Amino acid sequence: xxxxxxxxxxxxxxxxxxxxxxxxxxxxxxxxxxxxxxxxxxxxxxxxxxxxxxxxxxxxxxxxxxxxxxxxxxxxxxxxxxxxxxxxxxxxxxxxxxxxxxxxxxxxxxxxxxxxxxxxxxxxxxxxxxxxxxxxxxxxxxxxxxxxxxxxxxxxxxxxxxxxxxxxxxxxxxxxxxxxxxxxxxxxxxxxxxxxxxxxxxxxxxxxxxxxxxxxxxxxxxxxxxxxxxxxxxxxxxxxxxxxxxxxxxxxxxxxxxxxxxxxxxxxxxxxxxxxxxxxxxxxxxxxxxxxxxxxxxxxxxxxxxxxxxxxxxxxxxxxxxxxxxxxxxxxxxxxxxxxxxxxxxxxxxxxxxxxxxxxxxxxxxxxxxxxxxxxxxxxxxxxxxxxxxxxxxxxxxxxxxxxxxxxxxxxxxxxxxxxxxxxxxxxxxxxxxxxxxxxxxxxxxxxxxxxxxxxxxxxxxxxxxxxxxxxxxxxxxxxxxxxxxxxxxxxxxxxxxxxxxxxxxxxxxxxxxxxxxxxxxxxxxxxxxxxxxxxxxxxxxxxxxxxxxxxxxxxxxxxxxxxxxxxxxxxxxxxxxxxxxxx
Amino acid sequence: xxxxxxxxxxxxxxxxxxxxxxxxxxxxxxxxxxxxxxxxxxxxxxxxxxxxxxxxxxxxxxxxxxxxxxxxxxxxxxxxxxxxxxxxxxxxxxxxxxxxxxxxxxxxxxxxxxxxxxxxxxxxxxxxxxxxxxxxxxxxxxxxxxxxxxxxxxxxxxxxxxxxxxxxxxxxxxxxxxxxxxxxxxxxxxxxxxxxxxxxxxxxxxxxxxxxxxx
Numbered sequence: 001x002x003x004x005x006x007x008x009x010x011x012x013x014x015x016x017x018x019x020x021x022x023x024x025x026x027x028x029x030x031x032x033x034x035x036x037x038x039x040x041x042x043x044x045x046x047x048x049x050x051x052x053x054x055x056x057x058x059x060x061x062x063x064x065x066x067x068x069x070x071x072x073x074x075x076x077x078x079x080x081x082x083x084x085x086x087x088x089x090x091x092x093x094x095x096x097x098x099x100x101x102x103x104x105x106x107x108x109x110x111x112x113x114x115x116x117x118x119x120x121x122x123x124x125x126x127x128x129x130x131x132x133x134x135x136x137x138x139x140x141x142x143x144x145x146x147x148x149x150x151x152x153x154x155x156x157x158x159x160x161x162x163x164x165x166x167x168x169x170x171x172x173x174x175x176x177x178x179x180x181x182x183x184x185x186x187x188x189x190x191x192x193x194x195x196x197x198x199x200x201x202x203x204x205x206x207x208x209x210x211x212x213x214x215x216x217x218x219x220x221x222x223x224x225x226x227x228x229x230x231x232x233x234x235x236x237x238x239x240x241x242x243x244x245x246x247x248x249x250x251x252x253x254x255x256x257x258x259x260x261x262x263x264x265x266x267x268x269x270x271x272x273x274x275x276x277x278x279x280x281x282x283x284x285x286x287x288x289x290x291x292x293x294x295x296x297x298x299x300x301x302x303x304x305x306x307x308x309x310x311x312x313x314x315x316x317x318x319x320x321x322x323x324x325x326x327x328x329x330x331x332x333x334x335x336x337x338x339x340x341x342x343x344x345x346x347x348x349x350x351x352x353x354x355x356x357x358x359x360x361x362x363x364x365x366x367x368x369x370x371x372x373x374x375x376x377x378x379x380x381x382x383x384x385x386x387x388x389x390x391x392x393x394x395x396x397x398x399x400x401x402x403x404x405x406x407x408x409x410x411x412x413x414x415x416x417x418x419x420x421x422x423x424x425x426x427x428x429x430x431x432x433x434x435x436x437x438x439x440x441x442x443x444x445x446x447x448x449x450x451x452x453x454x455x456x457x458x459x460x461x462x463x464x465x466x467x468x469x470x471x472x473x474x475x476x477x478x479x480x481x482x483x484x485x486x487x488x489x490x491x492x493x494x495x496x497x498x499x500x501x502x503x504x505x506x507x508x509x510x511x512x513x514x515x516x517x518x519x520x521x522x523x524x525x526x527x528x529x530x531x532x533x534x535x536x537x538x539x540x541x542x543x544x545x546x547x548x549x550x551x552x553x554x555x556x557x558x559x560x561x562x563x564x565x566x567x568x569x570x571x572x573x574x575x576x577x578x579x580x581x582x583x584x
Numbered sequence: 585x586x587x588x589x590x591x592x593x594x595x596x597x598x599x600x601x602x603x604x605x606x607x608x609x610x611x612x613x614x615x616x617x618x619x620x621x622x623x624x625x626x627x628x629x630x631x632x633x634x635x636x637x638x639x640x641x642x643x644x645x646x647x648x649x650x651x652x653x654x655x656x657x658x659x660x661x662x663x664x665x666x667x668x669x670x671x672x673x674x675x676x677x678x679x680x681x682x683x684x685x686x687x688x689x690x691x692x693x694x695x696x697x698x699x700x701x702x703x704x705x706x707x708x709x710x711x712x713x714x715x716x717x718x719x720x721x722x723x724x725x726x727x728x729x730x731x732x733x734x735x736x737x738x739x740x741x742x743x744x745x746x747x748x749x750x751x752x753x754x755x756x757x758x759x760x761x762x763x764x765x766x767x768x769x770x771x772x773x774x775x776x777x778x779x780x781x782x783x784x785x786x787x788x789x790x791x792x793x794x795x796x797x798x799x
Contacts, residue, residue, distance in 0.1 A: 085768040159765045165742060166725040172690065172767055258743025264726060265741060298630075300638035307648050329728070331741040334674035341666055345659040352655040353648070355619065360647070362626035364639030369631070377627070384619050388612040395608060395662060397601045397669035401735045404728060404763040468589045470732035472763045476771030483591055483732060483759045560638040567637060 020542075028136070030128035031542055032113045035135045037435065039109030040428075042135075042142060044512070046101040053094035055502055060087050062495035064477035084476045085174060088157035091474060093149075095160035096182065099282065100189055101142055103416060106424045107285035108193075108231065109138065112200055112224045114435060118533035119218050121209025121550045123543040126202040134195040141189035148181040156182035159474060161275070164256030164267040168248040183246040190239030193231050200228035209532065211552030215309070216571070218531050218556040219302065222309050223288025226316045227281050233320075234277035241270035268327055276323035280315055282416055283383070286423025287312065287354060290376045290383075293430050294361045296529045297373035299567045301557040303360030304353075311350035311357075318347040328399045337396050344394040351387045355380065366560070366567070370527070371445030375426035378453050382418025386411060389464065404474075407467030413460045425452070425508075433526050437539040438519030444511035451504030458497035466490045528568045531556045535572055591732045594754040594779075598735035600669040607665070611658065677749045680715035684708060688720075688727035688740040691769035693760065700793040706775030709792075711785035712755045720746045728764035731777060739764055752779045 020029075029035060059068045060082050067080030075081065082090070113131065117124055125131045148155040155178040158167035162182070170176045204225045208217070217225075245267065247253040254260025256267045295302045302308060324332065324340035358380045367373070389411040393399045402408065425448075432440050469487045471478055478484040478491060525534040532552070536544050550572045558569040563576060593602055630638075685696040686708070695704040710716045720729055722740035729748070730737045738748045752758075762773040780788060 083768070084771055088765070088768060088770070157768070163726055163765070166765065166767060169725075172725050174768065264743065298638060299632075300640060301642050303641070304643035304648055307643065329737050330726075330739045331744055331746050334670065337674070338667060338670060341670070342663055345663045346656070348659055349652060349656045353652055356647075356651040357643070359619065359622055359626065360643065362623065362630060364641070365626070365630045366632045366636060366638040367627060367630050377623075381620065381623060384616065388616055391612055391659075391662070392605070392608050394659075395604055395666040397597075397666055397673060398605050398608060400673065400737050401601055401605070401732075403737055404730070465589065470591050472730065472761060474765040474770065475761075480772045481759060481761055481774060560640045562640060 028132055030124070030132045032117050032125045032128070032131060033435070033540060033544075035131050036110045036112075036114035038135050039105045039113060039138070040435075042139060043102045043104075043106035043110060043424075046097050046105070046142065050094055050097035050102055051502055051505070053090050053097065055498060056082065056090045057087065057094060058495040058498045060090075060476065061478060062492045064479055082476075085154065085157055087476045088159075088173075088474070089155045089175075089178070092156050092159050092162075096145070096156070099160065099278070099416070100186065101145065103282050103420045103424070104193070105138060107289075107420060107427075108224070108227055108281065109135070109196065111220070111285060111289065111424075111427050111431070112196065112228070114431060115218075115220055115533070116200055116203055116224055117207070118434070118536060118540060118544060119221050119531050119556075120204060120207065120212050121532045121545075121552065122203060122207035123545070123549070125199045126207055127199050130195050131199050134192045134199065137192035137195065138189060141185045141192060144181055144185035144188060148178045148185070151177040151181065154178050161271060162245065162267075163271075164245065164248070164262075164264050165258065168245060168256045168262075168267075170249060180246060180249060183242040183249070186242045187239055187246070190235045190242075193235045194239075197228040197231035197235070200224060201232065204228075209549050209552055212532075212571075213552075215306070216552055216555050218288075219291035219305070219308050219312075220285070220288035223284045223291070223312055226312050227284045230277045230281050230284070230316055230319065234274045234281065237270055238274035238278075241267065241274065244270075265327070265330060265332060268330055268332075269323075272323040272326045273320075275326065277316075277319045279415065280319045282420045283423075284312060284315070286379055286420045286426075287383075289423045289427045289430075290358065290379045291354075292531075293372050293376040293426055294358060294380075295557040295559055296430075296527050297368045297370055297376075298361050298365030299368070299559045300361065300365050301555075301559060301561075302357070303363070304357040305555065305557065307353055308357055311353045314350040315347060318343060318350070322347050325394060325399070328396050329403050341394060341396050345391075348387065348391060348394065351383075355384055355387070370429075371440070371442060371449060372426045372430035372527075374446075374449045374453075375422050375429060378449070379419060379422040379426060382414055382422060382456070385461075386414030386418055389414060402467060404472055405467040406463045406471045406473060409473050410460050410463035410467055413463070417456060417460065425449075428512075430527070431533075432515065433522030434533055434536075434538050434540070436516055436519075437522050438515050439522050439526060440515040440519060441511050444507045444514075447507040448504065448511060451507075452501065455497050455501035455504055459494055459501050462490045462494050462497075466494075528566070530558055530568055530570050532571055535570065593733060593735055594752050594756065594758070595731075595734040595736065596751045596753060597669065597673045598733075600672070601735040604666060604669060608662065611662070674748075677717055677747055678715045678751075680717050680749070682710070682714050683717045683719060684710065685719045686721070686729065686740070688722040688724075688729070688762070688766075690724050690767050691762070691773035693729075693762075693773075693775040695775075697789075697793055702793060704792075706760075708760070708775065708777045709785065709788050710752065710777065710779055711782050712752055712779050714782075715749055715751045718748045718750070720748055725766045726764050727762045727766045727773070729760075730763035731758055731760050733758045734777075737763055755779045755781050755784070 072080035153176045157173050157175050166172050244255040254262035256262045321343045325344045328337045522538040552571045560567045561569045687694045695708045720740045722742040727740045734750045758777045760775040760777050
């Protein structure tokens with residue numbers, strides 16, 4: 001590692017003499033921080049589209065077959081009334097965009113890129129060019145996905161899970177190029193994710209600063225490391241699956257079509273073999289972010305650092321053997337379902353360990369309720385609800401009833417919105433000063449957090465109730481069913497809450513852009529945090545540090561340590577005594 | 585207590601599903617209260633106040649072991665409680681002489697009875713207190729046979745015949761939606777299952793199954 005630092009030294013001098021042009025700095029940049037910002041903007045822009053699609057879906061469910069405000073201009077023939085096929089398209093694309101183009105780019109793309117080199121003390125990623133390629137390939141995938149909205153027949157409408165043969169035969173949905181573009185876009189995105197994953201893994205293994213042992217790494221780096229391994233192993237399965245689906249649709253193969261001897265359940269096996277690790281790809285970085293932010297604003301070490309790291313490793317291993325719980329009533333051999341119940345119950349244990357350790361971190365703390373901390377606490381509490389509702393599904397007999405109902409919709413949103421999105425907001429507020437060199441506005445931050453937290457719960461909690469009442473997911477009009485009519489008032493309530501949740505994001509947009517240009521200049525270390533990124537200037541220059549890389553002497557969470565008069569002790573502070581150096 | 589939540593159950597095995605549902609509800613509910621009360625208490629007690637330093641601790645191994653083992657035990661118990669019901673519902677069809685063929689298509693349930701050529705669209709007639717064996721097929725995409733009040737759900741997969749069963753304890757008319765997205769007409773794909781007393785069923789069969797379907 002000392003070799004790296006010496007060669008980087010020469011690199012720094014070189015960079016000083018050679019100014020990069022606008023294109024190389026802002027567009028085709030190989031700087032991990034710029035790529036991180038690009039991923040962040042990609043994710044936030046797509047979030048607007050994904051959110052609007054969600055509101056369209058909600059409008060339809062509360063007031064079925066009435067004109068959706070604002071859609072009259074687009075759907076001119078019906079005056080803004082959504083047709084069933086368009087409704088199917090709306091929820092399919094809401095989920096596709098939110099999962100693949102919002103949460104993955106923001107958590108794995110933006111914060112993976114930003115945090116890994118800065119927090120392990122590297123000057124950049126191991127393969128900066130590959131890193132740049134990873135973003136632009138993802139952007140291309142985004143363009144291909146958006147193009148699907150403009151082709152005849154509309155965009156993919158077979159659900160984000162695209163179960164074959166509904167997705168494999170154009171006649172079944174009436175969607176032709178929309179579904180093809182969906183496949184091609186995810187294929188391309190899979191390549192982008194693989195490039196990113198290889199980069200993250202290589203960087204973390206090879207480019208840690210002197211003294212940065214694996215068990216001195218911040219937990220967010222641990223989480224991104226594990227996420228990258230999952231990405232590397234899971235994405236190729238989806239990539240192959242969507243290629244096979246595309247071949248079924250266009251070249252006449254029959255992987256998934258029974259008419260040609262194919263097997264519809266093969267798609268589900270491939271999809272969920274990717275899909276369940278994918279859930280952890282979405283949530284692990286948020287777990288890491290919460291584990292990072294809680295100690296800073298508790299002013300005490302994370303409770304059970306090793307338990308936290310090992311529970312994430314356990315989740316990563318177990319995530320490969322639980323996927324069958326998505327298929328309990330699919331026609332898969334019921335004996336296999338029993339085996340998947342066992343593994344699914346077991347995977348709840350590491351999540352429980354993490355929750356208790358977060359609570360342990362709060363115990364005896366000195367909690368500072370900053371905006372990133374509020375979002376991190378929201379992550380922990382919402383993740384608890386999402387985790388507990390998952391136990392219902394793990395029990396196979398109960399799953400028979402709640403499978404494909406709004407109970408599942410509630411559960412996934414508590415995990416990926418209550419979990420991943422609150423994690424993303426926490427990360428944005430926490431690292432914004434380092435990323436853009438300016439502080440965000442605290443008042444606007446509170447104005448964003450509180451409505452989001454309240455209306456998130458008012459939107460998604462009642463979905464448990466209508467789900468237990470039997471409301472199926474992906475239906476166009478609940479009023480078509482007699483047994484659902486008595487709970488229609490809940491659908492109205494949820495939609496009103498969802499609209500308010502949408503409005504609650506306006507302060508965030510204002511805060512983000514206002515702070516970007518006019519925010520207070522950020523000091524080096526606004527939160528008095530220990531980790532390495534806070535020793536680089538705000539924002540860090542190209543290659544992150546001056547001539548010498550930081551040296552690491554201790555773990556990342558030495559807050560309120562008796563070794564220091566302050567309540568923080570940076571990883572880079574040399575030990576006062578030799579005994580202190582061996583302490584952690 | 586939670587009956588306002590779940591629709592009324594009328595099938596034999598539905599009782600076991602509801603029992604497990606309630607058990608998990610109380611376990612997760614208690615955990616939820618425990619975690620949230622603790623969290624709120626910590627948030628209030630340990631809020632930042634001047635002159636106090638946070639407790640410097642890296643964890644506690646006995647605690648880690650405890651909160652690993654206790655949830656693991658609860659989850660193992662839940663697994664063992666789930667297995668018998670699952671096995672009963674999905675793995676062993678009780679002996680019966682009553683069979684129904686259901687073939688799903690976009691966007692109807694087609695129901696046929698052995699010994700009769702008639703196909704009934706979106707309606708099934710069965711007797712009460714009788715094990716009904718369903719031979720489930722699909723002719724196009726995946727559909728899902730869902731009867732909320734029977735607590736029964738099973739995907740119909742094209743190219744396969746899946747055998748399922750149910751036994752209803754109460755005569756009546758029960759809604760029978762499709763629970764798996766099957767295309768633009770998915771919403772509104774639903775039928776009705778009429779559960780008759782044995783006499784009523786015999787009469788219906790005599791009138792509608794050309795005299796052959798009567799069992």
